[in-house]
Amino acid sequence: MSGPRIRQAHSTIPQPNRRELTAAIALTALSLGGLGRPAAFAQAPERIVVAGGVITEVIYALGLQDRVVGVDSTSQYPAQALRDKANVGYVRALSAEGVLSLKPSLIMVVDGAGPPDAVSLLKESGVKIVTIDDGQTPEGVVAKIAAIGAALGAAEPAGRLAAETKARFEELSALRAAITQKRRILFVLALQNGRALVGGRNSSADAIIRLAGAVNVADTIEGYKPMTEESIAAAQPEIVVMMRRGAGDHAIKPDDLFALPAFARTPAASERRLIQMDGLYLLGFGPRTPMAARDLMAAIYPEAAIPPLKTAAAP
Amino acid sequence: MTSPALATLIAGRRRAGLVTIVGFALACLLLAVVAVGQGAIAIAPSRIAEILLAKLSGDAGLLEARDVLVVLNIRLPRVLLGLLVGAGLAVSGALMQGLFRNPLADPGLVGVSSGAALAAATTIVLGDRFLAGTMMKLPFAALPLGAFCGGLVTTLALYLIATRGGRTSVATMLLAGVALGALASALTGLLAFISDDRQLRDLTFWSLGSLGGASWTKLSVVAPIILPILMLMPFLARGLNGLMLGEAEAYHLGIPVQRIKALAILLVALAVGASVAAAGLIGFVGIVVPHLIRLSVGPDHRLLLPLSALGGAMLLVSADIVARLIVVPAELPIGIVTAAIGAPFFLWLLLRRTSLIDV
Numbered sequence: 001m002s003g004p005r006i007r008q009a010h011s012t013i014p015q016p017n018r019r020e021l022t023a024a025i026a027l028t029a030l031s032l033g034g035l036g037r038p039a040a041f042a043q044a045p046e047r048i049v050v051a052g053g054v055i056t057e058v059i060y061a062l063g064l065q066d067r068v069v070g071v072d073s074t075s076q077y078p079a080q081a082l083r084d085k086a087n088v089g090y091v092r093a094l095s096a097e098g099v100l101s102l103k104p105s106l107i108m109v110v111d112g113a114g115p116p117d118a119v120s121l122l123k124e125s126g127v128k129i130v131t132i133d134d135g136q137t138p139e140g141v142v143a144k145i146a147a148i149g150a151a152l153g154a155a156e157p158a159g160r161l162a163a164e165t166k167a168r169f170e171e172l173s174a175l176r177a178a179i180t181q182k183r184r185i186l187f188v189l190a191l192q193n194g195r196a197l198v199g200g201r202n203s204s205a206d207a208i209i210r211l212a213g214a215v216n217v218a219d220t221i222e223g224y225k226p227m228t229e230e231s232i233a234a235a236q237p238e239i240v241v242m243m244r245r246g247a248g249d250h251a252i253k254p255d256d257l258f259a260l261p262a263f264a265r266t267p268a269a270s271e272r273r274l275i276q277m278d279g280l281y282l283l284g285f286g287p288r289t290p291m292a293a294r295d296l297m298a299a300i301y302p303e304a305a306i307p308p309l310k311t312a313a314a315p
Numbered sequence: 316m317t318s319p320a321l322a323t324l325i326a327g328r329r330r331a332g333l334v335t336i337v338g339f340a341l342a343c344l345l346l347a348v349v350a351v352g353q354g355a356i357a358i359a360p361s362r363i364a365e366i367l368l369a370k371l372s373g374d375a376g377l378l379e380a381r382d383v384l385v386v387l388n389i390r391l392p393r394v395l396l397g398l399l400v401g402a403g404l405a406v407s408g409a410l411m412q413g414l415f416r417n418p419l420a421d422p423g424l425v426g427v428s429s430g431a432a433l434a435a436a437t438t439i440v441l442g443d444r445f446l447a448g449t450m451m452k453l454p455f456a457a458l459p460l461g462a463f464c465g466g467l468v469t470t471l472a473l474y475l476i477a478t479r480g481g482r483t484s485v486a487t488m489l490l491a492g493v494a495l496g497a498l499a500s501a502l503t504g505l506l507a508f509i510s511d512d513r514q515l516r517d518l519t520f521w522s523l524g525s526l527g528g529a530s531w532t533k534l535s536v537v538a539p540i541i542l543p544i545l546m547l548m549p550f551l552a553r554g555l556n557g558l559m560l561g562e563a564e565a566y567h568l569g570i571p572v573q574r575i576k577a578l579a580i581l582l583v584a585l586a587v588g589a590s591v592a593a594a595g596l597i598g599f600v601g602i603v604v605p606h607l608i609r610l611s612v613g614p615d616h617r618l619l620l621p622l623s624a625l626g627g628a629m630l631l632v633s634a635d636i637v638a639r640l641i642v643v644p645a646e647l648p649i650g651i652v653t654a655a656i657g658a659p660f661f662l663w664l665l666l667r668r669t670s671l672i673d674v
Contacts (some may be wrong), residue, residue: 070644089645092513093520095527097389098644100381101355112513115520117528125384202511223511 048152049099051091052110055132056081057286058148062157070102072113077280077288096121108151110134136207136285138169145287161287167311168290175297175306176213183300185214186237186268189224191252194260198227204283209241211293214300229262238267239300243279252276275299332618339625343398343632350394350632351386355643358382367391393529396537397635398628400526400594401604403541403586405627406548408601409608409620410579413555415485418609421602422587425473425492427466429499431591432522434465436503439517440510458521459536459592466588469495474580483576485562523648524597526635533593540589544582545624551579552616559614599653600627603661610664630657 049070050056056075059065070086072094088099091110096118099107107122107129123129130151132144142162149158187205190197199205200221209216217235218227227235240263242252258269268274277299281292290309298306352360366386404422411420422428438461473495477488507518554575557565566572590597604627605619612618634652641647 073645086644087642089642090516090520092516093525093527093646093648095355095639095644095646097385097639098355098646100385100389101644114517115525115528117530117533121384121389121530124388125381222509225508 047103047105049088049102049104049107050075050109051088051094051113052108052132052134053077053091053280054134054144054284054286055108055110055148057284057288058145058158058161059152061161061287062149062152062154064152064154067152069104070099077284077286094118094122096125100125100127106130106151108132108148134285136204138166138173138211138290141285141287141289142166142169144285164311165287165290168309171309171311172211172290172293172297175294176211179213179297179301179304182213182215184217184236184238184267185209185212185241185300186217186232186235186239186266187241188257189243191257191260192226194262195226195229196232196260196262197224198232199224200227204285205241207285208282208289208293208296211289212296212300214239214297229260232262233265236266238271239273239275240266240268241275241277241282241296243282244276245279332612332615335612335618336621336625339622339629343625343629346629346632347394347398350397350636351390353636353640354385354390355639356382356385358386388530392531392534393526393635394632395534396529396593397526397632399534399537399541400590400597401600401627401629401631402545402624403590403627404597404600405604405623405630406545406620407583407586407590408603408627409605409616409623410551410555410583411601412605413551413558413616413619414576414579415489416559416561417489418606419602420489422583423598423601424496425489426469426494426496426499427473427492427584427587428591428596429496429503430469431462431466431588432596433499433503433506434468435462435521435591435595436506436518437461437465439521440506440514459533462592463588465499466591467584469499470580470584470588474577481573483573483580485576488580520648521595522650524595524650524653525646525648526594526631526638527646528593537589537593540585544586547578547582548620548624549617551575551582552620555579555616555620594649597631597650597653599650599657600630603657604630607661607664610668 046067047069048059048067050059050068051072053072053074053076056068056071057077059068060078060081065081065084068081068085070088071081072088072091073082074091075081075085086102088094088102092112092114094113094115099118099122104127107127109119109129109131111131111133113119113131119129130147132147132151133140135141135144142165145158145162145165146155149155149162152158186196187199187203187209188196189199189205198218198221199209199216200223201216201219203223205224206216206219217237221227240257242257252274254272254274257263257274258266258272263269275296277292277296281288282296284292294306294309352358352363362382363386366383370387407422408420411422411425412418414420435458438458442457442461473488473491474483476491477483477485503518507515510518554565554570554572557568557570558572558575560568562572587601605623608619608622608626612622630653631649634649634656637656638647638649638652641652
């Protein structure tokens with residue numbers, strides 16, 4: 001691309017005069033000086049405060065984390081985000097002065113960050129605020145990545161990541177199309193005194209179950225809600241999905257779960273089918289989501305030998 | 316004791332009381348100044364003074380920089396709101412305790428806070444669904460207005476239930492308050508049940524209280540409610556002192572018992588409604604500050620009410636300093652801090668005393 005332009009320059013201006021030469025040297029010096037920082041984005045915002053784990057995840061995926069000075073407490077992936085950056089608190093309970101104390105030049109929040117009073121104070125402060133739509137569909141995830149890239153002046157690498165993610169979703173959709181007999185899944189967010197808090201319709205759990213080519217048996221419930229024992233027994237889930245919470249006491253063992261009266265008579269219990277996955281990976285709805293959905297699919301349909309996504313890098 | 320000696324003694328007492336009030340007021344002022352100077356962003360005291368002077372003199376020249384915004388639009392309204400809400404809550408507690416002649420009485424006990432909380436929960440959970448148009452126009456006003464109305468409606472219901480033939484029965488009111496409070500909590504629970512994830516978390520954070528949402532708009536709503544209450548307070552002191560003897564006795568002393576009761580209830584409803592509306596649920600201040608004051612200066616309402624107001628203001632502003640400095644750049648809900656600072660101090664004070672009941 002630069003080749004023809006140089007040739008043209010030579011043809012029209014055979015003898016560069018002194019002023020042009022000085023300007024060229026100065027420009028070269030300037031661009032060399034900019035090499036310390038990512039030269040391509042030299043004029044882009046340098047101090048970013050992020051409220052919303054998925055934004056942090058995308059920024060790290062784009063390798064732009066050096067420009068981030070603060071993240072919120074939901075920014076748990078990658079793990080070093082909360083280790084390396086200041087923690088501005090929970091995404092819906094931000095402190096206006098706390099955020100401003102990091103001297104941000106750009107504040108990126110997911111829609112629903114708050115409280116509204118703090119956000120309006122931040123807007124008054126004159127710092128640029130970008131709100132990212134937190135969609136939980138493949139289109140939503142792709143749009144999210146593109147929007148984050150656009151806000152960072154990194155549209156090109158973000159566009160690449162978005163395109164890769166889109167391709168992975170398409171590949172996933174092809175895998176999904178091959179599933180003829182959809183299994184019935186119950187997502188259990190938590191067990192409170194033996195009562196199950198399940199993921200119903202319009203929850204992130206519901207979205208990932210659909211992406212994995214399965215049926216959510218709790219879709220008569222809206223959001224994350226407790227489900228009665230009888231309804232669980234009547235829903236006849238073939239598989240129970242839960243979040244993995246490290247080793248310790250929090251890990252649920254299949255024997256414990258299926259000993260509960262609500263679960264004892266379900267098909268899931270008779271086959272001892274409990275899938276446990278990392279919660280953020282499973283429900284984060286960022287660039288890793290196609291892989292998470294594929295992994296869930298592989299766990300739900302082990303006999304189908306679901307292949308890994310071809311375009312997928314290691315998560 | 317001869318009568319001139321008694322007169323001297325009373326005059327001495329009164330002077331001592333006045334000195335205490337002035338001392339408290341000065342301490343409160345000092346604390347407010349310190350609070351304006353503290354925050355996540357370090358701003359030199361001289362710069363703060365400069366900003367405040369420029370604001371007072373209407374010099375708009377330097378009102379550009381970020382630290383100006385922080386001092387004028389974040390900290391100053393926040394400290395003022397803390398003073399007002401703290402004073403309002405503590406005075407409400409003192410009034411309730413005087414009215415019920417029960418040191419355990421608290422606006423939370425008679426359902427006023429629960430009613431305000433129910434209304435706030437309604438705006439959080441159902442606001443988007445039913446008030447879509449209004450919420451767009453008044454996104455920041457809907458919650459405080461809702462909470463305020465909730466507190467008032469509960470109090471009105473309480474008053475109507477407990478008043479028969481022009482007489483308000485404090486015992487009926489207490490029982491009805493417990494019932495209304497339980498009903499409001501149940502309905503709040505129902506709303507929590509039908510809320511989605513985000514709304515549920517908003518409810519949780521709101522119920523822990525915060526001064527983080529302070530703004531001049533909010534102050535302009537809260538101040539005209541709480542300031543007059545603080546002004547009216549002295550007129551209730553004598554009546555509440557008389558009520559300590561018992562209602563019939565107070566009546567025969569010539570105290571307008573019914574009027575005192577009605578006024579106290581109205582003031583509590585307004586103060587609590589406004590506080591809850593502006594800062595969420597902040598427990599502990601209303602019940603403990605009047606006790607602290609009573610433990611140190613005795614039960615005379617002429618001292619108790621103003622000192623409670625000042626003490627409540629100081630407790631809340633101190634708690635807020637901690638809330639916004641301890642986990643910078645994040646901030647803690649203030650309800651956690653008031654309880655964490657106040658409760659051990661209160662226990663220590665109780666343990667120092669030999670008798671626990673002579674309030």
